[in-house]
Amino acid sequence: MKNTSSSPTAQSPVPAEMSAGMLKFLGIAALLGLVIWRWNDFIAVFVNVLIWIYDVVGNNFGLAIILFTILIRIITWPLNAQQMKGATAMQELQNDKEWQAVQKKYAKDKEKMAQEQMRFYREKGINPFGSCLPTLIQFPIIIALYQSITRALGSTPLDLLKLSRSLWLPNVLDLVPLNSKFLWMDLGRPESVVLFGLAIPTLAVIVAATTYVQAKLTMPTSTTPGDQSAAMSGMMSIYMPLMLGWFALTFASGLSVYFITSNILGIVQYAVQGKANWRNLIPGASKK
Amino acid sequence: MRKKLAITMTILLGAVLLSACSGGPVHGATWPGLVTNGTTAYLSDGSVYAVNLKDGKPAWTYPGSTKLIFHAPAAVTPDGLVIVGSAGTDYSLIALNPADINPETNAPIEAWKFTGAQDRWMAAPLVLDNKLFAPNSDGNLYILDLQDGRSVKEATVVELGGRLWAAPTTDGERVYITSLDHSVTAVDANTYDILWQEDLGAAVPGSAVLGEDGMLYVGSLASQLEKFDPATGRHQTVIEAENWVWSTPSLDGDTLYFSDVDGNFYPFNTSTGSLNWNPVKPDGSITASPLVSGDSILIATESGSIYQVSKDGQSVLWSEPGGKIYTTPVAAGDLVLVAPLETEFYLAAYDQNGHQAWTFTPGK
Secondary structure, X not given: OOOOOOOHHHHOOOOHHHHHHHHHHHHHHHHHHHHHHOHHHHHHHHHHHHHHHHHHOOOOHHHXXXXXXXXXXXXXXXXXXXXXXXXXXXXXXXXXXXXXXHHHHOXXXXXXXXXXXXXXXXXXXXOOOHHHHHHHHHHHHHHHHHHHHHHHHOOOHHHHHHHHHHOOOOXXXXXXXXXXXEOOEEOOOOOOEEEOOEEEOHHHHHXXXXXXXXXXXXXXXXXXXXXXXXXXXXXXXXXXXHHHHHHHHHOOHHHHHHHHHHHHHHXXXXXHOOOOOHHHHOOOHHHO | OHHHXXXXXXXXXXXXXXXXXXXXXXXXXXXXXXXXXXXXXXXXEEEEEEEEOOOOOEEEEEOOOOOOOEOOOOEXXXXXXXXXXXXXXXXXXXXXXXXXXXXXXXXXXXXXXXXXXXXXXXXXXXXXXXXXXXXXXXXXEEEEEOOOOOOXXXXXXXXXXXXXXXXXXXXXXXXXXXXXXXXXXXXXXXXXXXXXXXEOOOOOOOOOEEOOOOOEEEEOOOOEEEEEOOOOOOEEXXXXXXXXXXXXXXXXXXXXXXXXXXXXXEEEEOOOOEEOOOOEOOOOOOOOOOEEEOOEEEEEOOOOOEEEEEOOOOEEEEEOOOOEOOOOXXXXXXXXXXOOEXXXXXXXXXOOOOOEEEEXXXXX
16 A cells, blocks of 8 residues: 655645646646637648548548557557556445445545545545546547548538648648548448448447447446446446447448547557456356 | 536537537538529528529528438529439439429429439539539539430439539530549530540639630639640640639630639639739638629628629729628629528628628528
C-alpha cells in the first residue's frame, strides 16, 4: 500500500494523486474547449491527414480511414492505458472487504463516506476522473471524423466547396474528388448489402458485435452482490453496441470502418496487456 | 449514480451532435436547384416546390423523404413536365406533371420514372428534341426517349466516368458533359458515340459554355478557364484565375463572365483573348454563375449579397437577401429569383431595383 503521509502534500485538503488527476482532467477539458473553439481547424487537420494517407496508400480512402484510426489509437494509447489501470483499481476497490465494511458503516453519513472514499482513493492511487477521459476524448474524435469523412469525400457541392477551404497540403488538387469506393461500400453513405431482396446492414451488425465483444472483454468481474460499477458496465455493454450500431446504420459507412477498426484495436490492446476477460464472452461463465 | 448519469448524458449529447451533422432531406444540406418556366419557379430544396412568380404563393409541392431528396435543378420539357432527380438513397429520376395534381396531397402525379441510375442526381438534365440527356453521379449519361409513352423509362447509357454534377450543353449536334473526374466529353447527339474526351487535371463542377466565336469554354478547379475546339476537343488555357472556378461562365456577346471561389469576378473577352477590365472582388466567395441582366451583371456571393456590375466594371451593392448564396440567381420577367441558404425563407424575388417583391417559405 502506498504511504503518502510523508509527502509534503499530505496536509493538503486534496491528495497529491487527486490533485494531479484533477489537473490532468482540467488540462484535457481545456484542450477540448480549444478544439471546440477552433473546430473548423480541427476538422481541417483531420481532413489533411486523411488525404495525405489517401495519397500515400494509392488513393484508397477505406485504407486511409483504417490507418488514421490506428494513428488515433496510438496517440490516445496512454490515456486508454491509464483508463484501464484506473478501472481495474476501481474494481479492486469495489471488491475490497475493508471498503465494503466502510460502505456499510457510513451508509447514512455521506460526508464521512466521502472522506473515507478519498482516503481509499489516495491509498490505492486511484484517479476518479481517469475513467471519464476516454469517453470525453472519443466523442469529439467521432464527430470530427464523421465531418472529416463527409468533407473529404465532397459528396455534395457544399461539402466539396468546404473541402476547398480545408486543404493545406500542396499538390492535392489532382486527388479531388476522392474515390469513395472501398470494397463493396460507398464510404460517404450508409452501407447495406442486398441479399434475397433484403437490405442487410452488415457493417452496422459488425460494429454492434465488435463493440459488444470489446465491452464484455473489458468488463471487470465483480464478486460483490449489488456492485453498482459492475451493473453500470453491464448496462454499457448493451447500450454502447446498440448506439454505435445505430450510428453505423444511419451515417456514412466510413464512420463504421473507424468503429470496427477502433474496436478491433481496442480488443488487441486489452489482450496484449493481459486485461481481456475472455470468460465474459461465455454466457453465465463470469458468474461462476 | 451521478457518474452513470454523466456518461449517459455524454453519450446522448454525442448522439445529438452527430445527428445534427447528418443533413438529410432538409433545407440546407447543400445548395438548392432553381429554374423557372416564366410563370412558375421550381425550387429543389429537399422537396420540389412550385412557386407562382406573380405572388410567391406555392402552386404545389412534391415532398422529399429520407430516401427522396431533391437538390438538382429540374428540367422543364416543352409539354410542361418537370423532371427532377433525387440525391437521396433512392436514385429515381421523376417526371412530374403539374397539369395533374392530386387534390388530397397537392402534389403532381408522376408521369414517368427512371430508376436505372446507381447514384445521386446533382445535375439538371438537358432536353434536346425528344430526348433527355441526364448526367448522374455514377459517371453515366442516361439518354431517355421522352416520347416512348412508358411510365417506367429505359435508357441508353453512355459511360463517361467520375461524378457528373453539371447540366450538359449542346450545339444541337454534340452534347458536352463535364465531370468531377477532370474530364470534358463530347457525345454525338444522335449516335451517342463519344467523339472526344479530354482531361483538364482538375475536377469540373460547372457546365461548358459555347461562345460567340463557336468555341467551348470551361472553368475548372485547376483555377483556369479552358477553351476547346468543339469539333476536335483540342484545348488551351486562356486565363488563370486566383482560385477554383466553380460556376458556369455566363455569355454576353463576346464576353464571358465568370468567378472564382475567392470572390474574384472576371470579364473575359473571347475576341481579344484578354480581360475587359481588372477583376472586381465584392465581398465573398462566388459559386453562383453571373446573371446578365440588361446593361449590367448580377453576381451573388456567399456573404448573402448581390452586386450589380456595369459592363465597364463598376460594382455596387444591389441587394442583400442575407444567408449564404450559392445557387445562381434566375431571371423571370422583371423579377430576379434568389435561393439562399441559412435564411428563414427558401426563395425570394427582387424587382429590377433590388427591392424584395416577395419571399417563399414552405408552410407559410
